Amino acid sequence: xxxxxxxxxxxxxxxxxxxxxxxxxxxxxxxxxxxxxxxxxxxxxxxxxxxxxxxxxxxxxxxxxxxxxxxxxxxxxxxxxxxxxxxxxxxxxxxxxxxxxxxxx
Amino acid sequence: xxxxxxxxxxxxxxxxxxxxxxxxxxxxxxxxxxxxxxxxxxxxxxxxxxxxxxxxxxxxxxxxxxxxxxxxxxxxxxxxxxxxxxxxxxxxxxxxxxxxxxxxxxxxxxxxxxxxxxxx
Numbered sequence: 001x002x003x004x005x006x007x008x009x010x011x012x013x014x015x016x017x018x019x020x021x022x023x024x025x026x027x028x029x030x031x032x033x034x035x036x037x038x039x040x041x042x043x044x045x046x047x048x049x050x051x052x053x054x055x056x057x058x059x060x061x062x063x064x065x066x067x068x069x070x071x072x073x074x075x076x077x078x079x080x081x082x083x084x085x086x087x088x089x090x091x092x093x094x095x096x097x098x099x100x101x102x103x104x105x
Numbered sequence: 106x107x108x109x110x111x112x113x114x115x116x117x118x119x120x121x122x123x124x125x126x127x128x129x130x131x132x133x134x135x136x137x138x139x140x141x142x143x144x145x146x147x148x149x150x151x152x153x154x155x156x157x158x159x160x161x162x163x164x165x166x167x168x169x170x171x172x173x174x175x176x177x178x179x180x181x182x183x184x185x186x187x188x189x190x191x192x193x194x195x196x197x198x199x200x201x202x203x204x205x206x207x208x209x210x211x212x213x214x215x216x217x218x219x220x221x222x223x224x225x
Contacts, residue, residue, distance in 0.1 A: 001167075001168075032210075034210075034211040034212075043216065044143075044151065044212075045213075045214075045215070046211055049210070049211040049213075055213055056213075087150065087151055089151070089211065091209060091211060094153075094209070095166070095209050096153070097151040097152070097153070099150050100150055
């Protein structure tokens with residue numbers, strides 16, 4: 001099983017600041033990584049797939065990067081509605097999710 | 106616009122079988138995509154359960170494979186999940202979602218989810 005580790009566990013920032021979230025895989029997963037945003041009480045929403053492709057309707061202040069085992073999600077300018085938990089997910093092997101990073105604003 | 110709606114019993118007894126359905130609207134489930142189930146225990150992270158194609162081809166999480174059955178009903182445009190021999194560890198919000206055109210990739214969009222509690 002491919003294990004994903006996310007850091008930090010919680011990120012406390014102010015509106016307008018830049019957020020950088022990290023996801024590390026236990027083995028190389030090429031570019032087979034997605035990111036989801038889950039607002040309180042809501043289902044997850046796909047933000048990024050194939051490491052860096054934005055899903056439909058996602059603002060360009062969300063961007064993804066990395067390859068192999070180390071990946072990042074960057075939110076260039078935080079908005080209040082970005083308060084959420086962010087999960088990474090790999091699909092190189094049998095699908096697994098990371099434990100999540102909570103973004104506090 | 107694709108919409109998914111999960112339904113099923115909110116309470117299941119230990120050792121029984123959990124059964125859920127997901128009705129898809131705004132998109133035919135025969136139209137090229139796989140369809141998945143993902144669950145989330147209260148306050149915890151996400152776990153992929155499996156994915157199914159309209160042909161009936163399935164892909165399951167190895168950790169759940171012995172207890173999971175997924176199926177499709179194209180006449181009702183819905184997919185179904187059965188999880189046998191449940192225990193308290195299976196208490197979770199269960200989501201259905203559209204998978205990719207390649208099985209077991211990423212999921213968009215998701216249903217609102219349905220909470221299933223396993224308790225006697």
